[in-house]
Each structure stands twice: as structure tokens, then as C-alpha cells.
Amino acid sequence: xxxxxxxxxxxxxxxxxxxxxxxxxxxxxxxxxxxxxxxxxxxxxxxxxxxxxxxxxxxxxxxxxxxxxxxxxxxxxxxxxxxxxxxxxxxxxxxxxxxxxxxxxxxxxxxxxxxxxxxxxxxxxxxxxxxxxxxxxxxxxxxxxxxxxxxxxxxxxxxxxxxxxxxxxxxxxxxxxxxxxxxxxxxxxxxxxxxxxxxxxxxxxxxxxxxxxxxxxxxxxxxxxxxxxxxxxxxxxxxxxxxxxxxxxxxxxxxxxxxxxxxxxxxxxxxxxxxxxxxxxxxxxxxxxxxxxxxxxxxxxxxxxxxxxxxxxxxxxxxxxxxxxxxxxxxxxxxxxxxxxxxxxxxxxxxxxxxxxxxxxxxxxxxxxxxxxxxxxxxxxxxxxxxxxxxxxxxxxxxxxxxxx
Numbered sequence: 435x436x437x438x439x440x441x442x443x444x445x446x447x448x449x450x451x452x453x454x455x456x457x458x459x460x461x462x463x464x465x466x467x468x469x470x471x472x473x474x475x476x477x478x479x480x481x482x483x484x485x486x487x488x489x490x491x492x493x494x495x496x497x498x499x500x501x502x503x504x505x506x507x508x509x510x511x512x513x514x515x516x517x518x519x520x521x522x523x524x525x526x527x528x529x530x531x532x533x534x535x536x537x538x539x540x541x542x543x544x545x546x547x548x549x550x551x552x553x554x555x556x557x558x559x560x561x562x563x564x565x566x567x568x569x570x571x572x573x574x575x576x577x578x579x580x581x582x583x584x585x586x587x588x589x590x591x592x593x594x595x596x597x598x599x600x601x602x603x604x605x606x607x608x609x610x611x612x613x614x615x616x617x618x619x620x621x622x623x624x625x626x627x628x629x630x631x632x633x634x635x636x637x638x639x640x641x642x643x644x645x646x647x648x649x650x651x652x653x654x655x656x657x658x659x660x661x662x663x664x665x666x667x668x669x670x671x672x673x674x675x676x677x678x679x680x681x682x683x684x685x686x687x688x689x690x691x692x693x694x695x696x697x698x699x700x701x702x703x704x705x706x707x708x709x710x711x712x713x714x715x716x717x718x719x720x721x722x723x724x725x726x727x728x729x730x731x732x733x734x735x736x737x738x739x740x741x742x743x744x745x746x747x748x749x750x751x752x753x754x755x756x757x758x759x760x761x762x763x764x765x766x767x768x769x770x771x772x773x774x775x776x777x778x779x780x781x782x783x784x785x786x787x788x789x790x791x792x793x794x795x796x797x798x799x800x801x802x803x804x805x806x807x808x809x810x811x812x813x814x815x816x817x818x819x820x821x822x823x824x825x826x827x828x829x830x831x832x833x834x835x836x837x838x839x
Contacts, residue, residue, distance in 0.1 A: 470541035472525035495571040520618035552608035560601035599630040649720035651704035699797035731787035739780035775813040
């Protein structure tokens with residue numbers, strides 16, 4: 435991939451993921467991983483892949499009746515191939531024809547050392563956890579004596595049910611400080627966290643299923659409809675985009691999938707949609723503080739996200755509503771006084787508020803994780819863009835979390 439193609443790809447990401455105005459980052463602001471960061475991250479991934487290959491073939495004991503779905507098999511190959519591509523796709527020498535491609539002593543920092551140490555800790559303890567699981571089905575001589583499921587004890591199994599999954603997440607998360615500017619790696623980490631959470635929930639659902647009440651499902655659908663309707667209106671009648679801005683086709687389809695999947699994830703855990711039994715009527719007993727509080731939080735975030743988008747739209751319009759400019763300027767007023775992207779902050783709060791309303795819905799947790807990780811990354815890019823292009827930009831403003839981040 436040439437330098438021009440790489441920069442064009444990142445510009446598409448920056449421009450299309452804005453939920454309000456289309457901020458374009460200059461080419462010279464792209465920050466690639468150093469040679470040492472790339473080298474260490476690749477070595478870490480090679481060590482992880484090699485150990486997992488060895489465990490799968492020589493350590494773990496699978497039931498003879500167990501089978502892997504062909505889709506999961508292919509996703510596994512795509513994941514491990516994509517993880518390495520994500521690292522190399524942000525490295526000097528792979529996406530740039532200029533810049534240093536040599537490892538130097540100056541590249542050794544505490545950020546690199548701490549990240550490597552955390553990876554080594556998680557790598558070792560994931561292996562120890564898999565050893566404990568394998569010994570449940572073998573005797574002291576290593577011979578398989580049973581294929582039954584037993585309760586694992588020892589190590590981190592004393593405090594959590596799936597330490598091997600926890601350390602899998604930590605392995606990927608540990609490389610975030612090593613690859614600080616790599617947005618693709620953040621998405622891979624979000625994917626691994628979602629997969630671990632979903633696997634744990636599937637095991638839990640084999641024992642008990644907690645479905646949402648009719649009122650919870652109804653209010654959640656109403657909130658989602660209100661959000662989608664308002665965002666549709668803002669996009670078509672409020673926001674002012676540059677005539678030269680374009681959305682990447684991939685992000686366009688992801689948006690359709692997202693807004694289709696959100697109501698589907700809500701109904702997926704509702705009584706009457708996934709079961710033929712159970713109460714499907716709204717009753718007074720279902721009104722609790724757990725319903726009232728998230729509804730109030732949603733309404734607060736919904737309104738202030740709208741107000742933030744109005745402030746952004748007025749930067750390019752006069753008092754009569756006519757578009758007078760397509761230039762970027764510093765937004766002021768409302769929550770823009772404390773964060774650079776309050777519309778993204780309230781987007782996260784809108785989705786997080788529904789977690790309390792849908793307590794047993796694992797799919798909603800995964801959607802929230804996707805939205806929060808996406809919005810935080812874009813808000814960080816936006817904040818850095820403001821600081822680099824406006825010397826007078828208020829220093830007290832944070833990116834997305836007031837006074838924190």
C-alpha cells in the first residue's frame with residue numbers, strides 16, 4: 435500500500451465516522467508506529483499464535499463429539515491474519531516510503547516496557563489456565579481418562595470462571611500502549627472483548643435465561659426509534675456538510691447494519707419474541723426506579739446531543755439559516771465548553787443508559803462496547819485536530835469525558 439493510498443484510507447475514516455460535522459485531518463498529522471513498536475507487537479502476536487497452535491494440538495482435550503462451525507473456523511483464520519495486517523498496516527516502511535525503518539535506542543520507552551511486561555504476564559497465565567483445564571480430563575501420566583466437564587480449581591479459577599478468556603483480552607489490550615495510533619487495533623480489541631463476553635454469556639444461558647419484561651422492551655424500542663428519527667432529521671435538514679466530503683462505502687454499509695441490528699438486539703431478549711410463554715403485557719408492577727432512571731438519563735442525553743448538533747450547524751449558517759461557509763471553526767456554548775465532542779459523549783450516554791433498562795441483554799452490552807470504543811476514538815482524533823489547527827483552542831477542554839479524557 436502506497437503512502438497516498440494509506441493516507442486516503444485514514445482520511446476516509448476520520449471524515450465518515452463523525453456523527454455531526456465532517457472534520458478532515460491533514461496528511462501530515464498521520465502518526466505511524468515506530469519500527470520498535472511494530473517489531474515487538476509482531477513478536478508478541480507470533481508468540482501468542484505459536485502457543486495457541488501448540489495448545490490446540492498437544493495440550494487441550496476436546497470431546498470426540500464436539501464440532502466447530504465452519505463459519506467460526508473461517509473467522510479464526512481471518513482474525514489471526516487480520517491481526518498481523520492491522521499491525522503492519524500502521525508501520526513505517528509498510529505504508530510509507532519515507533521515515534525511519536530502523537530500530538534505535540531512543541524508541542525504548544516506559545510505554546514499551548510496561549506494555550511488553552503486561553503481555554508477558556497475561557501470556558503466561560493464559561497458558562497456566564489452559565493447563566489447569568487440560569488436567570481435568572487427564573491423569574498424572576497425561577492419559578485421557580474422561581471427557582466430562584468438571585469444576586476447575588487453582589490459579590485464577592479461584593476468583594473467576596474464565597481466566598483464560600480474561601487473559602486473552604488482556605493480551606490484546608496490552609498492545610494498545612505499544613500501538614497508540616493504530617485505530618484498527620482498537621477495533622480488534624473491542625472484537626476480542628465482545629467475543630469473550632458472548633462466550634461466557636452462552637454458557638450462562640445454558641443454565642438460566644433472564645428475558646426483558648414487556649415494559650423494558652417497549653421503552654427501549656421507543657427510545658431507539660426517537661434516536662433514529664432525530665438523527666435522520668438532523669442529517670437531512672440540520673447539519674451542513676462540505677460539498678467535497680464523501681463517506682466511505684464500508685462505513686455506509688456498517689451504519690445500515692448497526693441501525694438494523696440495534697432494534698433486533700433489543701427484541702432478541704424480549705418476552706413474546708424469543709419464547710412462546712411468559713407475560714407479554716405491560717403492567718403497573720413493571721414500573722420501577724430501574725426503568726425510570728435510565729429513561730431520564732436517555733432523555734437528558736438525547737436532548738443535549740441535539741443541542742450540540744445545533745451549535746455545530748450554526749457555525750456554518752447565518753441568523754436566517756443560510757449556509758455562509760464550509761470552513762471549520764471553534765464551537766462554543768453548552769457542553770462544548772468542557773469537551774470537544776459533546777455530541778459523541780451523549781451518543782455513548784444514550785446507549786449506556788439502556789443497559790439498566792435491558793439488564794439481561796448481552797447483545798446490548800456488545801453494541802454499547804462497539805459504540806463507546808468507536809466514539810471515543812473519533813473524539814480523540816477530533817480533539818487533536820482542533821488543537822493542531824487552532825492555536826487559540828481552549829486548553830481546559832478534554833476530548834469526550836469532562837475533566838478526564
